[in-house]
Structures are given as C-alpha cells and as structure tokens.
Amino acid sequence: MKKYSVLVLLLASFVFITSCGSDDDENGPKKSEARQITSFVFESELNDALEEDIDGIIDEQNKTVTATVPYGTQITSLLPTIEVSEKASVNNEGARNFTNPVEYTVTAEDGSVATYSVTVNLTASDEKQITEFIFLANDNEALNKDVVATIDEAAKTITATVDFGTDVTGLSPAIKATVGATVNPTGVQDFTDPVSYTVTAKDNSTVTYEVSITEAAPDNDKRITDFKFLASDNAGFDKDIAGSIHEEDKNIFVSVPGGTDVTSLTPSIEISEMASINPTGARDFTNRVVYTVTAQDNSTASYTVLVNVVVSERDALIALYNSNPNNTLGWDIQNADISTWTGVTVVDGHVTELDLLKMGLDVLPPEIGILTKLERLQLKGNNIRTIPSEIGLLEELTYLNLESNKVTGIPSEIGSLTKLKTIQLHHNNINSLPSELGLLDQLGQLVVSSNNLTSLPAEIGQLGNLWDLNLAYNKIASLPAEIGQLRSLKMLHIQNNQLSTLPAEIADLYSLTNLYADRNNFTALPNGIFGLSAIKAVTFEYNSITTISSQINNISTLTYLKLDGNILTQVPKEIGQLSSLKTLSVRYNSLSSIPTEIGNLTNLERLWLTNNNLTSVPQAVCNLKTNYGTDLLVDDGVACQ
Template sequence: MKIQIKIIALLFLFAALACSKDDNTPEVVVPVKSDAKAMTSFTFNATDNVALVENVAAIVTEANKTVSTNLVYGTDITALTPTVIVSAKASVSPTGAQDFTSPVTYTVTAEDGTTAAYTVSATVSQSSESALVSFAFLKLDNGTDANIVGAIDNEDNSVRLIMKANTDLVALLPKLEISEGASYTPQGIQDFSEPVTYTVTAGNGSTSEYTISVRTERDLLIAIADANPNNTLGWDYSETDIDFWSGVSTDDEGYVNELELGRYGLSVIPTEIGFLRKLHELDLDGNLLTELPKSIGMLTNLIELELDDNKLKFLPVEFTQLISLNELQLSENLFEEFPEEIFQLTNLIELDLSQNKLKELPSGFNQLTALNELNLDDNPFVEFPQEIFGLPNLVQLRYSRNGLKELPQGIDNLNQLERLYLNDNLLSDLPDELYALDRLRTLELKANQFEHMPEVLFYLEKLTTLHLNNNRITKIPNTIAQSPSLRILHIDDNLLTAIPKEIGTEMSLNRLYIRGNPIAILPDEICERFSYFDYFLIKDETTICKSDA
C-alpha cells in the first residue's frame, strides 16, 4: 500500500513539473527579410582599370534606375571593372570586367529575393583635337623624285613645301595625317600654284584652318634676290634653267646643292634660305650681313659654310642644328666672344675665326674633338688660349699676328699637329717640348724676333718645310745637317753672312731661299747641289759662288 502511494505521488510531481515547463517556453519569432535593393554608387577606379588615369564616378538616377558616365576621349571601354555599392544585405550581378560599348544591365537582389534592374551607360567624349600632323606629296601619287614633306608651323597654322625648280604645281595630290577622329576638307587633287586653306574638323565639331604654301626652289632664289634690291647677282628670271644663274648649282635630281653668293652686295638673308634642304655648300663671304635668319638651322645637310668678311657679331641658337657641318669660315667679322653655338657642331673639321676681336676661348672649346684645322690669326688674345691643347685631333694651327711672346707649356699635347703657323709674333726662342711634335711637317716662324735658330728645330724628324724669313738670325749652325727630312728652307731677309757647306753635302734640301741677306760668297758645295734640275736656290744677284769669285 505504501509503495502505491509513493508511485502516485511521483506521478503527480512529474505532472506538475511538466506543466510548469510548458508555461515558461517563449514563442518562436520568424525574422522579416530586407527588401532593400538600391544601387547607391557606381565607380570606375583607376587602380582596377589600366585604361584609366583617374577615378570616374557615375551618376546613379534612382527614379528611372539608370547609371550614366562619360569618359575622356580615347578611353578603351571594352573591359572596364566597376566598383558597385548597393543596399545592405543586397547583392549585385554581373561582377568583374564588362564591355560598356553598349548599355549593361546590373541586377541588384535584395535579401528577400526581390530584384531591381539598373541600366548602366558609358560614353566616351568626342575629341577636341583638330591638328594637322603631317602634310606631304608622295612620290607614288605625284610622280616626284621623292616624297616631299611639309614643314608645319603650329604658331600660325601654316605649312610650307618646297619642290625643285620647274615643278608644275597646278595638280598635286597631298597625303594628310590629322588628329584621331577628325576629318578634313578639301579632298583630292588641288591647284597649289596659290596657297590652299585646309580645314580640320575635330570629333566634337571644333575646327582648325591651315594654309598650305607650295613653292619651288626657283621661287626661293628669287626671294633672296628680292630681299636685297641692291644686289649684283644679275640673274635673268626668263632663264628657266637655274643652273645658268650665277653662283647656283644643282644636283643630278635638279635640287640646289651649292650656292656661291660671295661678294654680291647681300645685306639680308631671308627665311627662305632654310628651305633649300639639299644644300651642301653655301658661300656668303664678302657681303654686308649683320645677322643670320633662324631658318639657317634647317640646313641639316650643309657641309661647308663660308661667312667670312661680313659684319656678324653673333650666331642664332638654331645654328646648333647644322649637324653635318664640316667647314666653317667666320674670319673678318666682329665677334668679340667665341660663339658657343659652335660647340654643338661635333662633326666640324675646319674652323676659321681669324681677324675678329676674340680675347679668349671659353672652357668648353675642347668639345670640338673632331677639329683638324683651326685659324685664330689676328685676334687680340690676352694670352695663348690653352683650351687649344684639349683638341686631340688638331692637325693644323694658325696663330699669327697675335703678339705671342712664347709658347706655353702644354704645346706637346698637340701630338697630331702637322702644320703650325706662328708668323708675325714676338717669339725669340722655342721650348724643348716642341720636340714632342713628331708629326710636324711645316713650321712657319716668319717675322718674329729670332736671333738664332733654336736647336729643337733640328730634331723634328718629319719637318720638311721651315720658314724663318724676316727675323734677325746671324748664323745657320752646322748642326742643321741633323735635320733628316728638311726639304725647303726659307731664311731670306735675315742677317746671315755665310751658309754652311753641310747644307749642300749632308742634307736632302732641294729649295733654299736666302735673298735679303748680306752673303757675298757661297760654298761651291751649295752651288753644285742646287744646279740640278728641280732644285732651287733663290738668292740675290750679289751673292755668288766661290768658284765664280
């Protein structure tokens, strides 16, 4: 009985506990999913797109679900990757790079599965560029000897083309290159006997006009003459062959390659000179020029330029463009400072700056490493310019009438020197360093103050010609016989009273000039040697051979 009571009590207890648990269990709440599906931002970031240089943000219009953006001209929009920001818990598709050459639909899906479609349109700006890049007459289109390319001046939107002298300009077909996306008019064959205006229209409709002027080389020559009304050229314009015009030469194709216009009374060289593109030699010496046109720099095929005996004080900066120039003559002008534009002429071989007003040479002078011949005669140098010693290939140096009293140390650096002219200076001796000039063949020391023959002269192994006339030399030493190569000796107008017989017996001398010396009698060895054919002894009539005395 007690056991039954306990079992019943336990059952009641379990029932009570079960009822208590059911009463405290909370209700299960099902969450509501978001229906937000807005596109809030659409951007092309430069870091994600190699076609861009900066970020581009699109305009999102929520009302009609459109996205629009405009990219700069030339942008490749075939594979752009956008950064898209949408509502929280929403997603967007497609992802990654897309081709935006046509509108792309992006779908934004809300958390609850509902969607919104956005149409994304990307456009590329039309170019505002309306430039003429090149203008040419092609050989194949016009039957010319070569392609003729125009010189474009972007400051005044003009183009110049130069044809050879007798080209017919009335029916020429040009080839134009213009800005991308642009167009031009007129098209096709044109009459270029007068200037023609071309209009280049950009993609956005803006325009630029270019005036095309086509002239022949004959026209250029006439322009030079017309710029100098007092010229003495005497050209006959009725003569169609310009090779018959004085000073004008053409090459096998009919282009002007040489102009010898020296001493024709020219005071101005007009811009047209620069368009004679095949000019190799230009001679303008002995005129009245005070300046050169900037267009001189266009003569990049020029090899020889003669400007001596004018009134030039400076050179235009464009002179540096004469990269082919080998020979430059600037003597008898008014240069007070060395024109540093010459430093850029790295192919220059011969330079003449004699008879100017130079007092020194600048430190950059040694840039002229190709220089073979240098003439600095007749300049008021304060001292011998040691910058000359930095010219490793100098073969000939003229430094006469400059008041030189002595050769400075460093002369031995000119070890390629073959010809040295030091006439009309104040030299009375020569340094032993001269011995290092083992290539020296000609040495002129006329009209200095030598009273003796410097010993170093007799050790110059390749010296063949020596000028010592118009000095104060009283004696030729017997050691002159040590001169192994001497062939010509000018020693007239000195104070010699005798000539050593060794000149006739131990040397290879074949020309001897001794006029103007108080020499009464010559050794028979001298007279006998110079009696042979092609041997010359130039003496006074009062100087006789010993056997004739």
C-alpha cells in the same frame, strides 16, 4: 768691582759694534725703488709713418702716456723710444700696434713695478670732399634713370645733365663725402638755379661746392629696334615670330606660318627710349603697314612692315628676295618652278643648295630656317651683317660660306648643325666665336682669318675631326691649351696675330704637318714644336726671333723651314741633321756665318741666305749647289771657303 764693570761695558760695546758691521756686510746697500717712465717719444727717424718726432705726455699720477699723431697716420706699427728711471727696466720694447692702448711695465732695481697705459690719438681730420653726387631714379619720381653728376674738385663745382623736360624743382641727391665730414643742406632741393653745398670736416674747416643741373637737348633717336609677334598676344601662334629690320631702307619683313589670319595681328614693338610710335595695337597686315616713329625733338621716321605667309620653301626664297630690295638675283618670283632660279638647286622637291655668290644681299632673313633640306649655303661676297638664329634649323647643312661679308657675330644656334664639315668666315667683322662651335664634331675646316678675333673658346678642342684651322690676320694674343686636343689637325694658320708664345700642348698635335706663324711677336721658336712628330712645313717669318734651339734636330720630318725677317745671329749646327729638309730660308737676318753641317743636307732644293752679314759660306755648303743642284741664294761678293 768698578774695574770689572768697566771691562764688561767695554766688551759689550765691542760686541755691539761688531754685530752691526756684520749686518751691513750681509744685506749690502739699499736698492733703488725708482720705476718711472721719464720720456716717451716716437722718433720720425725710426718711424716711416711720421714726418716729425712726437712726444708723449706723461701723467705720473695716473700712470698714463698720451701721444697725438697727424690724422691718417698708420698706427698699427709704431716704435717708441722710452727712457726710464736709473737702474729700472721696461718691457714691450720694439714696434707695437697702438690701435688700442698699450701697457708698459717698468721694473725698479728692487723688483717693484709700475704699469703705464699708453694711448695714441689721431688729430681731427681736415678732409672735406664730396666724392659722389647721384640723383637716383628710386628717390626721384621725375627721373627714369640714375643721373651721375660730374665733380670738378679743383673748381669745387658739380654738374649733372638730366633728360629734356625733367622737372628739377624737387630733386633729392644721394651724396657721399670723406669719412667724418658732414654735408649741408640735405634732402630735396630746387635746382632751377645752382645750389651751394657746404662740407664740414672733423676739424670744423669747411668748403663749398656749387651744384648745377642742365637739361639735355631733346633726343633725336627714332628707331624701331625690335619687331615681333608674341605667341602670348596672337592666337594661333605656338612660338614668338621675329621680324627682320632693314634699317637702311626702313623696311621690316616678317614671315608667319601658312594659314595664319593676318587681318588682326598685334605686334610687340621696341623703339628708341624717348620716342613714340603710331599706330599701336592690332592691325591688318594683308598689305604693307607703315609705322611712324616720333623722336623727342619731334623729328620722325617711317618704317614699312611686310608680313609674308610662308607655306613652302618657295615662299622662303621669296622672303629672301623681298628682304633684299637691292639684290641682283634676277629671279622671276612669279615662276612656280624654283629650280629655274639662279643659284637654286632642287632635289626631290627640296632646295639642297643655294649658290648666291655676289648677289647684292644685305639680309639673311629668318625664313632661311624653312629650307631644312639645305646641304650647301654659298653666300660669299655679299653685305650680310647678321646671321639669324633660325640658321640652327638647317640640320642637313654640310657647307657654309659667308666669306667677304660684314658679319659681326655667329649665333649660338650654329651648334645644332652637327653635319657641318666646312665653315668659311674669312674677311668679316667677327669679334668672337660661340662656345657651341665645339658641338660640331664633323667639322673638318674652319676658316676665320681676317676678322677681329682676340681669343678662341676653349671648346675649340672638342673638334676631333678638324684638319684645317685658319686664324690668320686677327688680334689673337694667346691660344687655349685645349688646342692640343685637335689630334686630326694638319694645317694651322696663325699668321699676323699678336702671339708671343704657344701652349706647351701644341706638342700633342701629332697629325700637324703645316704650321704658319709669320708676323707675330715670337722671340724664339716655341719648345712645343720640337715634339711635333709629323710636321713638315714651319714658317716664323718676320717675328723677333734671336736664336734657334739645338732641339731643332728633333723635327726629323721637317721639309720646309722659313725664318726670314728675324734677328738671328747664328744657326745651330744641329740643323744639319734635318736630312729631309728641302727648303731653308733665313733671309733678312743678322747672320755673319752659317755652320758647315748644312752641307750634310743633300736633299736641300732651296737654301736662301741673302740680306745677312755673310762674307763667306763654308765650301761644304757651296758643294750642295754643285753636287746636288741646290738653289743657293747669297748676296753678291759672298765667297765659298
């Protein structure tokens, strides 16, 4: 029995040991539950926004990471370097936006997780700058306009200049400073002496600015800038009537309708900002009235106002005469027969032409609008600066010449002159053209050369009858695409501007025969010209053209081509297909050869090749002179081969 029991115990022990060994084989070694962030760093090498590595502070108990970066750091895309427990992994790898806290989940080997919240803070700003210092008129009764102070950041001084006589003992400035900074003092201050302002940054560092106010010298401006009789102030007027101010001799001319009682008229007068005027109110304008304008510095200027009662076209001419004391018209204004006056043409009792060439005119008065039957107005060679809006009343006008004056602008009312066929405005000081020019659908010739134009209104494209457009000697850098709508245009002058290209729509000018584009900034012939079906003369002299496109052969109508003064090194052989060509000039370039095909141009009358790098020309080209009488110009020593 004992032996049996021992055997049973031995068997039982074996089974138990075997069973334990099987369990270890099935479950394996125990997996790690470690799930910590052990290091969290923003390395400068991986983050352009940082100049040095930034270590995050890890709070293991609260599962948080906090990193502080310099103020102003862009934190919308930062790339952290993260180390975690052995055999653990972390999500959200890569650059992240840390404007708000970002959560990272660490997963242990056994699948358990821990979530960390990462916060990136900015250090307190040390910015402490006054960026704007203004005394607003709305905040300061002593001021009639805003006064913007000048800030010298290097010297930490702020200076402002107020009008003469301003009370500076109680002024309140509007101040702007860098974000987060505060400024002290605030509110109303006495600026009789300099006032110190302290700016405190978010990091509590400070800087002090000294603010000083100076009083401007008394103003010496003493002008009448506008003189008119308002219909609302004067019974019997159905519209406002403006005077013509002649600043040089301090005369003001006003014409009022016939029958106006001039013994009690109230003018509306605008003067220099700080000045005063005497007399004021209603006055008797039967005779001349003198107004004295007193500047802030007590200096004075006297203006003489002459009111003309206009009842006829004769009165309008007298107004023109009186508005120009220095004129050389030679009119006897006592003579009732105005047809005897120099330059005046009368038909059926109405003035139809004024030919006032070089008559010493400085002013074109508004009374010009009374000459409603005027068809031709010639004012070339005077000193006129301003065109009155009343010119829009000359609805019969077909010809307007203001060449060689001092005109600075054209009034929009010119759009009412729908019968105009010619406008001559060259040699003036015009900066821009009104869009209303587009209303002149009968206009055939527009000459605005030698002005100060920098552009053209798009409405220029509405001039369907325009055949001559002269824009030479201006400052135009580009032409509007609408220029392609000028289907009647034959002559286009754009010399001496700042053009480097032409709109593609130039190809739509199927009536264009002459294009002059000398002295601009072209480096090649614009492609648009190769589609011009009627073109005969093209000049692009003294530009910077380096090549001529082989498309030149498309201009089969071309008779005249001048490309002197460019940087050409070759001429395409296709030019030999221009069978109608009579003049070809490529002087002052860098040509070392010319194509034999030019010898095919048997209609060529002039071939000018001087001042190039030619040592010879093809014999076929030389034969043009022998066989067809072509005027062939080459440098001395250039041979025929």
